[in-house]
Amino acid sequence: MNKKYSICFISFIFLFFMMILNFIFMIFFMMNNMVVFLEWEIISFNSMSIVMSILLDWMSLLFMMFVFLISSVVIYYSKSYMSSELNLMRFIILVLLFVFSMMLLIISPNIISILLGWDGLGLVSYCLVIYYQNLKSYNAGMLTALSNRIGDVFILMVISWMMNYGSWNYIFYLEFMNNDWEMIMISSMIILAAMTKSAQIPFSSWLPAAMAAPTPVSALVHSSTLVTAGVYLLIRFNMLLLNTFFLKVLLLLSGLTMFMAGISANYEFDLKKIIALSTLSQLGLMMSILSMGLPDLAFFHLLTHAMFKALLFMCAGVIIHMMNDIQDIRFMGGISFYIPLTSLCMNISNMALCGIPFLAGFYSKDLILELVSFSNLNLSIFFLYYISTGLTMFYSFRLVMYLMINDYNLMSIYNLYDEDYVMLKSMFVLLFMSIISGSLLSWMIFPYPYMIYLPFNLKMMVIYVSLIGGIMGYIISIMKIYSLNKFIMxxxxxxxxxxxxxxxxxxxxxxxxxxxxxxxxxxxxxDMGWSEYYSGFGMKKIMKNYSMIYSIFQMNNFKIYLFSFIIWMMLILFILLLN
Structure with a gap:
């Protein structure tokens, strides 16, 4: 095996093994209702000690299992996707660093080690977004890094506010310090930090820009790592946040994020950006359900969403590869005839995203929407939830229309093939998980089933908005959206x-x-006024111009010799004529 590919294979085996190990531990912890809190003293000097704390419970182990599964599959997928990449080892090491940062964030009950994982995610994501090193990547990378820096600043402020408590292990203070004024300040900063990482309004613009990264990175970043870090932090801090004013603000902002991303996705023609905006919409859903005080449900949706979203990005990567790096969906169409297996994965992940019954997304989305109907929230939040669900179906159906059903629009079809077995194997693992993970998790996370009694029409409301969204997507795809705009708006x-x-x-x-x-x-x-021109800058300009003229003369070109010979002849002739 080539040395370049061996690191892919070793990383894949290691991550897959870790995933199985995490799964076994998670089942054991869940059955025995165990929580393990470890403290490892790194250094002790006089009265000062630096301690690394680790919290292992069913939630952190389950999340780590999902991250390990997706990252192992993504690295295996990269073996084929990044096969022409010269620096494949650098890419794999960056991805592994990314996964390591996420692990540090997941197992930390300590705000200092959370900052290390949080900052690690921000830094490595910058390196991955600028991976292709062109102007667009650099702009996107800077936007991503600087948006995430705002969150880092808030975490640093939380660290300084927690100085008075005697320890940075926030896990000890969650239950009995709810009404403490310092804790209210800390909770508001935690919410703001989570909003930057999970791209809620007004920090949303970095998430579609981060699509400049290679597609395997997008599959990892936008499913289970970077963008979910903020949601995970809020799940951990949820006891502290309940009944705070900021949580009500977050409910409104996350609902608007969900709505805004759904609308923008319907106007977008870049395949990866549509999927990125769909991620933004789902993040809004997770944050809003968190704001209602249901952390377990937000965690459930986070995990089911990770599976089908990673699969969706992988399918997009295969399609972009085969379309000779074209990302515009207007150039695609009829691809289900040429790449049926990839189209199958794409359609099933799309259906899971829409919440089609008995796929992964259905179990979490249906439960969320029924609980929203069941709660005593006002009408505007209720409408934001249901309209955003309809919009999810809208852009998913539009995507399927443009990719699968419309006529083929490219010039030639010689490069469309469906035999990249490395990519297909990795996609089929996630396809299997996209189908079963919803039911599996709903049996595992909730020890008793949620039974929600609602009127028939309210119970069927999810189906109604999905059908309306699908029909609208079909109509818009046929009429072509911009011609419609001239009439409507x-x-x-x-x-x-x-x-x-x-x-x-x-x-x-x-x-x-x-x-x-x-x-x-x-x-x-x-600085560059008259004084500049009459001093150093002016002299530099004159000398540069003269040196350019001299270098032209000293190039030993034949035409310069001829030109100078003619000038000499003309000079001699002129002198002779004067005499």
């Missing part, structure tokens, strides 16, 4: 909806453009 409104409610403009150009432009004018008028 003005250009400005469609631009507003298309651009994620102008959020990229507000969070990037709005914050940087005017300051940078002002700086440029200052530099031009003051």
């Amino acid at each position: 003005t250009y400005n409104l469609s631009n507003f909806l298309c651009m994620m409610w102008f959020m990229p403009n507000l969070s990037t150009y709005g914050l940087t453009y005017y300051f940078l432009n002002f700086g440029y004018k200052m530099l031009k008028n003051i």
Whole structure:
């Protein structure tokens, strides 16, 4: 085996083995209702000791099992997807670092070690987003890194606020310090930090931009690692957050995030960005259900979503590969005839995302929406939930129409084949999990089944909005969305909806453009004014121009010799004529 591929295989075996180990431990912990709290003293000097704390319970073990499974499958998938990559080892090491940072975050009951994992995720995600090293990647990388830095700052502030408690093990203070004023401040900062990492409004613009990363990275980042870190942190802190004012604000913002991402996905034509916006919508769903005080349900949806979203990204990667790196869905169509197995995976993951009964997404989404109907929330939140669910069906159906059902739009079909068995094997593992993980987890996480009694129409509401969304997606795909816009809405409104409610403009150009432009004018008028031209800069310019002329003369070109000979002849002739 080639050395380049051996690291892929070793990493895959190691991660897969860790996943099986985690699964066994998780079953054991769950059956015996165990929690293990480990403290490892790294260094002790006089009265100072540096201690690493580890918390192992069914939740952290189950989450680690899912992360290990997805990362092992992604690395196996990368063996084929990144086969032409010269620095494959660097890529695999970055992915492993990413997984290690996530592990540190999952098992930490200590806010300091959470910061290490949190910062590790931010730093490695920057390295992965700028992996292809072009201008678009650098811009996306900076946007991702700087948005995540805001969350890091809030975590640092939490560390300083917790100085007075005698320990940074936040797990000890969750239950009995609810009404403490410092803890209310800490909880608000934790919510803000989680909002940056999980890309809630107004920090949403980095998530679609992060699609500049290679597709296997997108499959890992947007399913179970980076974006879910904020949700996981809030699940851990949930006892502290209940009944705080900020949680009500988060409920509104996450509902709006879900709605905004659903609308923007319907206007998008980039395949990966549609899936990224779908991730954003699901993150809004997780955060909003957390805001209602149901952490177990948010965790359940987080895990089921991780499976089908990773599969969706993998299918997108295969399609983009075979389309000669075209990501625009308008160039695709009829691909189910040429790559049936990939299309099968794509359709099943799409159906799981929509919550089609008895696939993974159904168990968590249906339960969430029924509990929303059951709770005493106001009408606006109720509408945000149901309209966003309809929009999920809307953009998923539109995607299926453009990819599978519409006519084939590319010039040639010679590169469409479905025999990359390395990619297909990894996709089939996730396909199997996308089908069974929902029912499996619902039996494991909830010791008794949720029985929710609702009126028939309210019970069927999920089916109604899904059907309406699917029909709308079909109509829009046939009519082509922009021609419809001319009749329904003005250009400005469609631009507003298309651009994620102008959020990229507000969070990037709005914050940087005017300051940078002002700086440029200052530099031009003051630093590079007349004094600059009459001193060093002017002399440099003159000498540079002269050296360019001399270098042209010293190139020993035949035409320069001829040119100088003609000039000499003309000079001699001129002198002779004067005499």
